[in-house]
Amino acid sequence: MNIRPAQLDEVETIRALFEDEVRAGRMLPRPAEQIAGAIDDWLVAADEDGRVVGCVSLVVFNRRLCEVRSLAVHPDYRGNGLASKLVAGSVDLARARGLQRVLTLTRAAGLFEKLGFRRDFVANFPEKVWRDCAPCPFRHACDEIALLFDLA
Numbered sequence: 001m002n003i004r005p006a007q008l009d010e011v012e013t014i015r016a017l018f019e020d021e022v023r024a025g026r027m028l029p030r031p032a033e034q035i036a037g038a039i040d041d042w043l044v045a046a047d048e049d050g051r052v053v054g055c056v057s058l059v060v061f062n063r064r065l066c067e068v069r070s071l072a073v074h075p076d077y078r079g080n081g082l083a084s085k086l087v088a089g090s091v092d093l094a095r096a097r098g099l100q101r102v103l104t105l106t107r108a109a110g111l112f113e114k115l116g117f118r119r120d121f122v123a124n125f126p127e128k129v130w131r132d133c134a135p136c137p138f139r140h141a142c143d144e145i146a147l148l149f150d151l152a
């Protein structure tokens with residue numbers, strides 16, 4: 001299994017990885033144009049035949065802070081450490097870009113804690129609150145936990 005940058009012709013495959021979550025009302029759909037427009041910020045996990053089975057993205061807020069987002073692994077491939085490798089890859093990407101802090105909001109807090117993320121509060125990140133939380137339709141019933149990885 002290979003963790004590598006996503007390619008433009010993989011946008012629909014990436015979107016399909018979120019279908020179940022979107023259908024279950026746990027995630028908002030990601031427009032294809034939004035993924036394509038930031039394709040350099042996406043990593044995918046691909047098997048030996050090149051089939052994309054997992055993805056993650058890095059969203060940059062400013063010169064210091066970014067967020068690991070849109071983590072998903074195809075149900076047939078879960079439980080093999082792929083999500084952990086994708087998150088580690090996105091932290092490496094943040095480090096390579098000179099960023100200092102990596103935020104995530106997730107229902108899978110244990111996964112991130114095993115990788116060195118520490119629990120925090122989303123209110124400590126107004127960049128995130130104003131850009132994403134304020135307009136989010138799930139904001140009154142948010143069950144996501146904020147965690148931070150400090151690269152500095």
Ligand SMILES: CC(C)(COP(=O)(O)OP(=O)(O)OC[C@H]1O[C@@H](n2cnc3c(N)ncnc32)[C@H](O)[C@@H]1OP(=O)(O)O)[C@@H](O)C(=O)NCCC(=O)NCCS
Nearest residue numbers: 071072073078079080081082083084106107108109110111
């Ligand atoms: C959550 C998800 C990405 C995990 O993918 P995965 O490849 O199975 O995860 P890993 O195998 O790397 O798991 C690493 C560790 O995290 C733990 N973990 C996995 N999913 C978890 C979850 N939902 N909550 C808490 N811990 C979790 C695993 O038990 C594992 O621990 P171990 O090393 O002690 O066995 C996958 O289940 C998924 O795509 N779910 C739907 C989308 C989603 O929930 N995304 C998360 C962002 S909210």
